[in-house]
Structure formats: C-alpha cells, structure tokens
Amino acid sequence: MKSDEPSLARLMAMAQRGDQLAYRTLLIECRRWLKQYFGTRIAPNHLDDLVQETLLALHHKLATYDPARPFLPWLAAIARYRWVDHLRRVYRAEETELEEELIGRSDEPAIAARISLDRLFEQLPSAQAQAIELVKIEGLSVAEASHACGQSESLIKVNIHRGLKKLTAMIEKA
Amino acid sequence: MYRDTNALIDELTAGLEPVRPLRLSSGLRFALAGLAVTLAVVALLFGIRGDVLAGRLDPVFLLSAGLFFVLGLAASVTVIVMSRPQVGRDHGGWRWAAAMTALLPLSGIITWMVRGPDAVSAATVGQGLECAVIGSMLGLLTFAVLTFWLRRGAPTSPERAGLLTGVAAGSFGIFALSLHCPFSDVVHVGLWHSLAVVVSAGLGRLVLPRLIRW
Known part of the structure; x- marks a missing residue:
C-alpha cells in the first residue's frame, strides 16, 4: 500500500x-x-x-x-x-x-521537509553541527575530528554537549 | 536489539492491546482534581482566612491568587500537551502567564525599596519562609499527578517538562495556601509566595527528567 x-x-x-x-x-x-x-x-x-x-x-x-x-x-x-x-x-x-x-x-515533500532531521540539524550553529556530524555520526574520535575541522579537542566536546542539548530542546519546535 | 526487524514486528503485533489515547481534557481534569484535594487539605489543616469567609476580598489577595492560579493552569496544560509529541508544536504559551505573574515579585521588590530596608524584618522573613516552604510542599500532589501523566506520555524535552511541572506544582500550591495566608501585603506575596514557585520549578527541573525519560 x-x-x-x-x-x-x-x-x-x-x-x-x-x-x-x-x-x-x-x-x-x-x-x-x-x-x-x-x-x-x-x-x-x-x-x-x-x-x-x-x-x-x-x-x-x-x-x-x-x-x-x-x-x-x-x-x-x-x-x-x-x-x-x-x-x-x-x-x-x-x-x-x-x-x-x-x-x-517522500510523496509529500512539504511535510517531509517540515519534519525532517535536516531541518532540526540546520538549527544548530555550524561548529556544533560539524562536531556532532564528525564524532557522533561519522564515528571519528575527538582527536581525529579536531584534526579534520580545526576545532580544539575541548571545543569539540563542548560543541557536542551544547549541540545535543539544543537538539533535545528543539525536537518538536524546529 | 533484535537481529531481524521482522521478528520485532511479529512480536509487537502479537503483543498489541487496545489503548485509550491520552486526552487533554482527561489530563486537565486529573490536574484540577489534584488541586481540589490540595484546597481541601488547606481548608482542613490550616483553615481559610477570615476575610475570605466573610466575603471581604482584598484586592492584592485577589490579584495574586488569580495570577498564581492562571500560571498553574497554563503550566499544567502545557505539561499535558507535552505528553503527546508532535513536530511543529512550540509549547511557549505559558511564558506569557509567567511574565504576568513575574509582576508580583517585581512589585514586591519595588515596594520594598520605596519603603526602605525596615520593611522586611526578621519576623516577616520567618513568616515569608514559612509560606514559601508550605506552599512548595502543597504543590507535591500536583507534582505527583503531572509526573504520572508525563510517564504515561512521551515528552521529548524532559528538562522543560520538569521545569514546567515544578512551575505548575508551585503555583497551585501557593494558590491553595493563599486562601489561608492572612497577609495581603504586596512585599510578602511578591517575594515569598513567588519564591515557592521558583523553588518548586528548580526542584522539578532537577529531579523530574530522570523520572520521565523514555
């Protein structure tokens, strides 16, 4: 169906x-x-x-x-x-x-765009999105992600923490 | 996890039981029933203030009790709505009620400053703390009712749900206590009654998320 x-x-x-x-x-x-x-x-x-x-x-x-x-x-x-x-x-x-x-x-592109993960992800500042993308989705270590994007290791950790917190707060809103 | 999603689907299908969808009206009835019990506890344990029983209603009492009731109601409704997730919802309406209620502590502080430091004595601090503590405790039933509802539901922001449950509990608790509290002074109501809501909100934010994660 x-x-x-x-x-x-x-x-x-x-x-x-x-x-x-x-x-x-x-x-x-x-x-x-x-x-x-x-x-x-x-x-x-x-x-x-x-x-x-x-x-x-x-x-x-x-x-x-x-x-x-x-x-x-x-x-x-x-x-x-x-x-x-x-x-x-x-x-x-x-x-x-x-x-x-x-x-x-999707057969309903307007709805799909409104509720997509991309739309949620786009609400993040680019540094936070990049840190989550590299470590949590692509699976790089913090050190590898730091080397790849130029953020320090501690900044990568902070950005992941802040980014996940922000994603949680925006699950329904974004 | 299951090795095969088909096996999971088979198991979930076999385990299906009819469910009754969570309704806003049911949740609200539940929350208001909790408030009614809290009011009964205040009436039985502490008694209702004399001027209310005599029908002589003080304007500060009316305004402050009304604002706390509306804030409790707005926060309760938001919590109940949050139990049914839906992308596209904002859950921000309660902030307007909170902003209006915040006029109480603001008025209290301004009045205190105008009157001078002597306006808050050790005795009034003791009375105020008593109201703040008892008001927070009287919110426990609302807290328990909304927690039960959230555990049945699926809140996607446990931290915000915890904060709002605390706001609702504190507001209903201090609303109930204000029917007993004999003080109608804006400094007392603005500072100490508002403190009950702040304390309860903080506790909700700290304690509740771990109870309602799913």
Missing part, C-alpha cells in the same frame, strides 16, 4: 483500537519510512538498531498519538527523540560511509 499520511493515520487509529492486522501493516510502513527518515544522519551499521528502537518506542507510546492529528509529525517527534538519544549514547562507528540510496524520498 502507499504510505500516505491519511492511510497511516487511519491504520494508527485502528491499531489503537487493537486491530493487529492494521498494526502490522503500520509497523512495516513505519520501518520503511524510518529508514528513509534517518537516511544519512546515522551510520549505516546503526540504522537497523535505531529503527528497531523507534518501533519499540512507538509500541510503548501508542496512547500518546491523538487520532485527530496528523500521524507523521507524531512519528517524527518519536524518531527525533530516539535519534538524539542514540547520538548521546554512541560510539565510535566501524563504518562511516553513508548509504546514498537511503537518502529520503
């Missing part, structure tokens, strides 16, 4: 009433949508983990969706929250090449 906003909202409302078939269809569509949504903003080897974490969050927070409101902005808020949380927790990634074919496509 086509995962347009009204269909997803309808499936979600049915899932809230306990319809398992609708829920299964919704989860499959959400998995596809989330893979596109996270796109290049996550290291490829962490994409499946993040999608699964977000599906679990969706499951536990089903009651927080208001059937009178659009579905995708709700799902995007859940996804952004899990994404920022994931950035906090990660890692030095083993692979840093991003899968270009996962760059998001």
Whole structure:
C-alpha cells in the first residue's frame, strides 16, 4: 500500500483500537519510512538498531498519538527523540560511509521537509553541527575530528554537549 | 536489539492491546482534581482566612491568587500537551502567564525599596519562609499527578517538562495556601509566595527528567 499520511493515520487509529492486522501493516510502513527518515544522519551499521528502537518506542507510546492529528509529525517527534538519544549514547562507528540510496524520498515533500532531521540539524550553529556530524555520526574520535575541522579537542566536546542539548530542546519546535 | 526487524514486528503485533489515547481534557481534569484535594487539605489543616469567609476580598489577595492560579493552569496544560509529541508544536504559551505573574515579585521588590530596608524584618522573613516552604510542599500532589501523566506520555524535552511541572506544582500550591495566608501585603506575596514557585520549578527541573525519560 502507499504510505500516505491519511492511510497511516487511519491504520494508527485502528491499531489503537487493537486491530493487529492494521498494526502490522503500520509497523512495516513505519520501518520503511524510518529508514528513509534517518537516511544519512546515522551510520549505516546503526540504522537497523535505531529503527528497531523507534518501533519499540512507538509500541510503548501508542496512547500518546491523538487520532485527530496528523500521524507523521507524531512519528517524527518519536524518531527525533530516539535519534538524539542514540547520538548521546554512541560510539565510535566501524563504518562511516553513508548509504546514498537511503537518502529520503517522500510523496509529500512539504511535510517531509517540515519534519525532517535536516531541518532540526540546520538549527544548530555550524561548529556544533560539524562536531556532532564528525564524532557522533561519522564515528571519528575527538582527536581525529579536531584534526579534520580545526576545532580544539575541548571545543569539540563542548560543541557536542551544547549541540545535543539544543537538539533535545528543539525536537518538536524546529 | 533484535537481529531481524521482522521478528520485532511479529512480536509487537502479537503483543498489541487496545489503548485509550491520552486526552487533554482527561489530563486537565486529573490536574484540577489534584488541586481540589490540595484546597481541601488547606481548608482542613490550616483553615481559610477570615476575610475570605466573610466575603471581604482584598484586592492584592485577589490579584495574586488569580495570577498564581492562571500560571498553574497554563503550566499544567502545557505539561499535558507535552505528553503527546508532535513536530511543529512550540509549547511557549505559558511564558506569557509567567511574565504576568513575574509582576508580583517585581512589585514586591519595588515596594520594598520605596519603603526602605525596615520593611522586611526578621519576623516577616520567618513568616515569608514559612509560606514559601508550605506552599512548595502543597504543590507535591500536583507534582505527583503531572509526573504520572508525563510517564504515561512521551515528552521529548524532559528538562522543560520538569521545569514546567515544578512551575505548575508551585503555583497551585501557593494558590491553595493563599486562601489561608492572612497577609495581603504586596512585599510578602511578591517575594515569598513567588519564591515557592521558583523553588518548586528548580526542584522539578532537577529531579523530574530522570523520572520521565523514555
């Protein structure tokens, strides 16, 4: 089926009433949508983990969706929250090449642009965005990131801390 | 994590139970019920101030109690709305209520300066601290109710949710206490009653985020 906003909202409302078939269809569509949504903003080897974490969050927070409101902005808020949380927790990634074919496509470009991770990320000052991009997404060490972008190591750490704090504050607003 | 997302989807589908969506009206009823219990506690434990019972309402009492009630209501509504995430929401409306209520401490400080340092004696400080402490404690029920609601919900900014829960709790707590507190002086109300909200907001910001992360 086509995962347009009204269909997803309808499936979600049915899932809230306990319809398992609708829920299964919704989860499959959400998995596809989330893979596109996270796109290049996550290291490829962490994409499946993040999608699964977000599906679990969706499951536990089903009651927080208001059937009178659009579905995708709700799902995007859940996804952004899990994404920022994931950035906090990660890692030095083993692979840093991003899968270009996962760059998001959407049938509703205006909505997609409004709720995208890029829009959230663009709210950050460039130094903070760069520090997060290099260390938390591409998986460089702080020293490597410092060498790559010219910021001192302590500045990289400060910018990551401030950037993640700012992202958390803007999850729904940006 | 699961090795296979299909297995996760199978498990989640099998575990689906019908849920009742969180409603703003339900959350608000819940919060106001907490306030009603708090008011009953004040009436039973401390008693209602005599001029209120006699129907002689002091203007400073009316204004300050009204402002704290409106701030508590605005913060409570924002907290309840925050429990249902949605990209595109601002959650900033409560700031206007906070700005209006901030006129109370501002007026208190200006009046204190005009009257001179003697306007705040050791005795009035003691009375003020008592109001600030009891007012903060009376907000605990509102604090618990909103925390429960946030744990059911999905707040995407636990820090802001914590701060606002504290503002709501402190405002409702001091609103309830103002029905007992016999002082209608703008210095007392502006400084010490406002302090209850500030203390409660600080506690909410510090304590709550770890309780409501998801």
